[in-house]
Amino acid sequence: MITVEQIIREVLALSPDVELSDATTPADISAWDSLGHINIITAMEEEFDLDISPEQIGELQSIADFKALIENDPE
């Protein structure tokens, strides 16, 4: 199964030498701007068949937050 990191790498067109960890936030990656953030959320919804609510979106501030959202999804 594709991982959160793989989706972020693909959406933001990151080169392999850019390091990602659970603690990574948009502030750490220059390509992770507001448009990139929307594209990541859209890709997550499509890939994991989710409908992420505005309240949940508001809590997505790091890679760990994205992982927690997917792990906690009842589906």
Place this chain on the structure above:
Amino acid sequence: MQHAVNSIIKGCIEAAERTPQKPAIYYSGHTISYKDLHEQVLRTAQSLHEHSVKRGDRVLFYGEKSPHFVRTYLACHLVGAIAVPVDVQMPMDELSKVYHRVQPALALFPATKTWPFPFQEWGEGFMSDSRYPIERFPTPDEVADLLFTTGTTGQKKGVLLTHENIWAGATNSNIFIGNTSEDSEIIPLPLHHAFGLRRLRTNLMLGASVHLINGFMFPKQIFEAIELGATGLCMVPSGLEVIKKLTKNTYDAQLSKLSYIEFGSMPMDAATKAELMDKLPHTKLCMHYGLTEVAANIFIEFHEHHNHLQTLGRPSPNVEIGIMNESGKLLSDGELGEIVVKGSVQTPGYWQDDELSQSSIKNGWFRTGDLALITPEGFVELKGRNDDVINVGGKKVFPQEIEDTINQHPDIKDSVCIAVTARLLGEQIKAYVEMEPSKRFDKEGIIEYLRAFLEPYKIPAQFEVIASIPKTSWDVLGNEGP
């Protein structure tokens, strides 16, 4: 109505004396009162003085949204220095070029990186133990700011703004919007950019409060500021689209609590204007037209001018707008020509570029490069631009700069860039590339290469490889643009 010329720094210090306990800045859960800001500005100014910064010297620093940006900016003005705030996303190569062009007396940057020029560590520590003794405030004709904007080629334009210019820009928008010292405005825009910086100045000179928010990516921060009592917001239309998307169109519950929103920097489509008027019926929806060189010189308010929403609006208070033909003759209403601007907001020129300074002014009017006509009711109707600028989310990009950078990649023979319509950003860049013989197209590799030279918004969103770039490329490719 003529207003006495003053300075932003004087207005801010007078506000601190009038209402010392009032919040000046809300930032990341903290509040800085006018009394504290005043103290910090004086100590930062003293620190500039101790680093031998004198009147007319340039001080280079990041235009980041933080309290130490605000105090450094105001302290520069207090000592008579020229503030040169630059984009925090500016690639190092570009920053180095700006440094050498500006020759600053002092460059203030965080010590977390290695910088290719001498610098002083910037942050909380850049405040002296003693206060700068105010002996004078800057005069109207002294240069206050040097702002770098995109030029038609790779060379950025350094726009000079005097204290009179920035005071007039703030005053004129205050008159139109009706800001008072009771306002409290959310500023999510970058502060190296003319729009965000004008809104900061506008509020501080009145003694109003500002909420410094890091962009539109986390709308919750904007909504929390509204809960704290914010009355206004400044934003680009693409920021609104981001908020709409991230809140799944539930933004109006919060934004409708605002007294006003000022939009600018890029066009807004008619459907979005109609939606805003419907969802925010009691919020003053203002939109300006302007350039760094001539701030916010036309304004419209959607509710009041609902019959003229296809236009940019009317000239701002204290600003003259004309329509000029190529030979410099002012045209009558209804005739198509270039928008030209005259008033106290008008830049004295560009940094070390006399040729551009002279060519930008015709018969005392500043030439905007935009084509328009004036309707019989006095509204300015935009019809196009004289050049092929691409507007990516409110930031201007000239294709030649991107093409020149792409063409330096060893695997690429030639390229051409065009604008393509994009829902969120208005326009995005699409690059057509012709590869060198036997070279394979590697999108990630090319993007990584471009990131070393270009700001993120200048990186093309789309690439397409074609066999050869037609010499009459605009005829072949240009029809995809908006």
